[in-house]
Amino acid sequence: MKTLGSCLLATGVMAATGLSAATANAQEELRIGVIGNMTGVFAAFGETMVEGVEMAVAEADGTAGDYDIELTVVDDEGDPETAITRLERLRTEDEVDVIIGPVSGNIGVAANDWAGENGMPMVVAYSAPEDITMRDRNHNVVRAGWTGAQPMFALGEYAAEQGWKDIVMVGQDYSFPHNQIGGFLETFCRSGGESVERIWHPVGSDDFSSILATLPDADAVMYNGAGTDGVSFFSQYIEFGHGDTPLMGGSNFYAPGMLPAMGEETVGGISALQYSEELDTPEHREFRKTYEEMFDRVPMATSEHGYVSAKMVIDAVEAIDSKEREPLIDELRATEMPDAPRGPFHLDEYGNPVQNIYINEVQKVDGNLRNVPVATYENVSQFGPYEPEEYLDTEPDSRDFPPGDCSDEYYG
Template identity: 25%
Template structure:
């Protein structure tokens, strides 16, 4: 009887130990999973941009077996609808309810301006993959914010330099009236060496540009420079073509004709010239495999939005590898991100002191391929290795 009780006691103890071990293992696995919030504009005229960001990020996660840095990750997606207040609500949900360790994405600058301080002040690390408002690259920089794209000034300084290089003496400039649009015009004027005939600001998501196109035609500029991302760009370019101006008054643009809008524009965009930080035909091994994998999975060429978000996933992967999945030590996580020890699809990649890339920009023309479809092709380097706003950033830990 005593022996039986002893055996039962040992068996119970063994089962208890096994249960404890299983619970510990489960807890360890649960603790190891890193929650990452993704915020992007996923609906409306700008939805294609955010979708490109999300698709590319998820492609990188899929390629790594559902892990980043060897750690299982859970991606929680939120649509900001291009509304700053909705973006703030999404950020609050991710930080307070979902308890994410990092937030990535963010498509438009007005949303970024609304969520940047609340998120970074809460101690959550952000890895932006598109929106780069000038203030947060300069005086309002944060040790908890990293970008894999560019700051708005830098993006359009390249457009101004390209227009100067092409010899255009009189430019007509157009952009939507919000943070990125105003940054666009300021950045363009900084590096353009000719005369600005006029600068026109239109409503965000304005569908009809016929009145503005008539006005610019009457102004008789040498060329037109526009910044119209997403559906705005599709509408503007179609109407510019319909007015008979594409090919007559050269169209120079940034973030207007790219992988997110070419599928809708096709041959209508042929002849336009863009300044861009990325082109699908950049000649490096990482980009070649990325373009092949993206096309195979999504049946379209990746845009710069996709490329920057793919880089964001690989940047986070490199950081989590260094911290062995530890996201609680924020100083170690930030240091690992700052090292940027990954291979970018854009080529050489390193951060400036404001944690924005020191990047180069290319001339990308819209041409016809042998099948008659339009696509972008890399041309000359417009600006090489530049990050002007870093000097205005006095990083506070």
């Protein structure tokens, strides 16, 4: 467990930024618990989420209204049982007022269930299972990030517009990639696509030779996953001679933290996300400049989402001049952020952002590999092109649903 005191001295943020101590009239603490993967396949995502939270707290001089902010950061180790144990410790021993996190999908589902049982206010920073803000939603849980399908609604339409008819997808076999390919199929098939063949593998794989040796011919391939698995897949994809076939990525595949390990062959790679490290807006330029100064690396989407999550909490507490639970939850649910680094967003009635989605292409920028927006889809909701009731009437995405054959009657 990692604890940051109200003046942020524990992590050296105060010294790094030169900020003054918390205001002398702060009478009480706002205790924020932060949970995410700090070890394992997705460690880079958890670490950068925490950095974003720290940056927002530092910018606020360690206070929210009349409260000193105290952060307590815990590692869920990518394990739902461990996550619940540490969430419960945050609630009972550390007596936190609100939770930010987690990152990975399976932890998000478990954390949402836990929060629903005890009413703890929670801002889900990056974990993307759609039912957190759909079928299994809790009033006290809102999301600063996305659902897995949300950016893929845009990518499916974009892929069809490129004239790609047949796609082969290789993906990590768990709920988040299931939801990602589900969103892709919903629009790809309705925009002129013909088929998507799915090949699943366990998380934590490093040998893709059997898959790549028999990879079917296709107009394009998608790797639907991330982390160290994605790096291994990419290097072997090139080694097996598939580099001439366009390679799309799931939303986290071409994350900037992964690109140096993947190399220059990534140039031209396409993905979709509600964030790009190369967004050219005043808000994002300022965010990126400060982040790089504090942490000496380019921000990832997790960095921005951790930052925005903390801003949501700080802004809500300042707006109501209280950390009382029910008013805080109501204020969080009313979040509108027109000046977020990623671009403007507001929460829908289910607690998920309606936001821009960017089609990102890997390019070399000043000698570095970066995700550059090449198309923008504005005001995309978690329901894509559908009305909420229509979307919720369908079967939840799974490893085999929606159908991969675009001629299926499901697509009308």
